[in-house]
Amino acid sequence: MIDDPMRRIVRQRAHFACEYCGLREADVSGELTIDHFQPTSKGGTDALENLIYCCIWCNQRKQAYWPASTNDLHLWNPRQSRATEHFLLLESGELQPFTDVGAFTLRRLQLNRPALIAYRLRQHQLTEQDQLLTHYRDLLALQTQMIAQLTTVMHEQQALLAEQQIYLDRLLRRH
Secondary structure, eight states, X not given: OOOHHHHHHHHHHTTXXXXXXXXXXXXXXXXXXXXXXXXXXXXXXXXXXXXXEEXXXXXXXXXXXXXXXXXXXXXXXXXXXXXXGTEEEOTTSOEEESSHHHHHHHXXXXXXXXXXXXXXXXXXXXXXXXHHHHHHHHHHHHHHHHHHHHHHHHHHHHHHHHHHHHHHHHXXXXX
């Protein structure tokens, strides 16, 4: 049984997203599940390094899979290697496997299912929008600084012109 403090650690470590497909809690309006990478029915434990935070869809597809022999295919373990070591995210939103482990994991968990592809594309679009907004905010801050500097320069110029006017008036009075 996984207690609440352990559950909290697993969730936070995963940044509140499925460690297999990336689906976030916020996108499904609730907590995800905790999977035993090596199922307890196959000798796995409740140790932190064996616990994977994942969505119900990945958990259902993984089921109690564990290779029966060293020759059997292994699933990608997000706790031991990065996704980028096994998959390439294409512009289409699909994942392309780099390794046999990546290919097997893609097939087993169906990581290129249409809903996930659409989700990745939406996430990419939102990331691009956030980057643009950040860029526009930076530009706006620079423009605000420039306006403040130009205002200061304008006031200085007005003061100089007023001084020049005084000197010109004095010069004209002498002649």
